Amino acid sequence: MSWTRRLFMAATSAAAVSAAETPVRSTPLRPRHFGPLYYDQTEWGFLKEVFDARAPFRFWGLDGRTAPDKVSTFEQEFAAFMHTKCALAVTSGTAALQVAMAALEIGPGDEVIVPAWTWHSCFNAVVMAGALPVLAEIDTSFNLDPADVEKRITPRTKVIMAVHLQGNPARMDELLAIARKHKLKVLEDVSQAVGASYKGRPLGSMGDIAIASLQVNKTISAGEGGAVYTNDPVMYERAVRFHDVGTIRAVHEKAMGKAQGPSFIGVNYRMNEFTGAVLLGQIRKLPRVASDIRAASRRVYDGIRDLPGIEFRGLPDPAGELGSGVYIGFSGKPQRDRFLELMRAENVPGGGPSGSVILPAQEHIIAKRAPHPKWPTWNSPEGKAVRYGAELFPKTVAVLERFGGVPLDPKYSESDTRDIVAAIRKVYPRVKAMS
C-alpha cells in the first residue's frame, strides 16, 4: 500500500475514532501572557508612587532636580539577575537591537549572521544600521545551526546574532567557539527566553552584549519594553549614548563612571517611569514565573518521555530551558498536521514553532526593500549579489514543518498538564502508526 493511501486510511479511521470518543478535555486549554498573570499590589504600588510623585520621566521629577528611581532600580536588578555588570532599559526589544548594533559599532560594509527563522526585528536592526544581514539555517533546537553559521562567515562578518527562541537556549558552546576562532562578537537575543539559562549561566551573560524584549508575549512585561545588557563598559557607554540622543546623564555616569568615549548621533529610546514601575515589580517575580513555567513543562516532558520513538525538540541544556512549550518531531508536515488536528479534537490545541517568521520568505526581504532606495545594505557588491527565498533554507523549512507541540502557561494546574499528557499519549501513537 502506498504511503499516501496508508496515511489517508489511518487518518480517516483516527477521525472516526476520535469523533466517537469523549475528548480528554471538555473545554480548550488556552495559554495566556505570562507576566500580567503575576500582576498584584507590587506593580500597583510602584505605579502609584510614580503617579503620586507626578514623576513619569526617568531623569528628573516634578522639582526638576531629584532623580526618580523606578527605571534605574529596574536596570540594576535586571543586570544582577542576568549576571552582567550593567543593563540599560529601553522602549522595546526592537529598539534594544538597534542600540546593540550601535554599541557594537556595526555599519555599512559589515555583515551580521542572523537565523533564517526569528522575529523581523533581528533582521531589521542590521538593515537599519546599514549593514548586511546574512541568514543561516536553524536546527532542531529552532535556533542557529553552528555548522551552517561557520559556512556563512566572510572577511566582512562582525557579529553572530545568537537568538534563543521559544524559551530554548541556542548551542552556545559551539557558537562561542566559532566566534572566538574567527574573532567575531556575539550578540545574544534573549527576547523569547528571559529567565532561561545555559549550563548554569543566565542567557545573555555569555556573549559580548545581549538584548531582551519585555513586550507582552515575553516572560515578564509592561506591555512594551526592552533591555540591553553587557559586561563591557565601552559598549555600555555607546549603548547609553545612542539610546539618548548621544548624551549621558548623571544616573548612568554614576553607574559606569566617567564617560570614556566621544558623543555621537543617537535616538530617543528612553524608558518612562510608569513602564519602569511595572518592570521593577516584574523582575522581582521573574524567578517565580520561570520556575512555574519550568515546572509545567517538566510535568509534560516526564509524562510523555517513555512514548516509543518520541523525539523532542533539540535541547542544548534541558535543565536551563524555560519550557514555554513542548515540541515533538514527526516524519513530516502531513504527520505533524494530523497530530495537531487530533490534539485540537481533544481540546488541547497546539501548533508548529511560532513567534518568528521565515525571514527569507518575506516579500519585502526578497525584494530587498530598505527605507530608502540608496540605503547601503543592498547597494554594496555583496548586497547586490545576495538572494533570498525560502527554497535557499531547506533545513530551516523542514524543521519548522515537521515539529509540532503545545504552548504552555505558567499557571497551568497539575490537572491541566495531566490533560496535555493524556492527549499526547492518546494521539501520538495513532499518528505515528500512520507512517
Ligand SMILES: Cc1ncc(COP(=O)(O)O)c(C=O)c1O
Ligand atoms: C527574538 C525577538 N527579538 C526581538 C523582538 C522585538 O521585541 P519588541 O516586540 O519588544 O520590539 C522580538 C519580539 O517578538 C523577538 O521575538
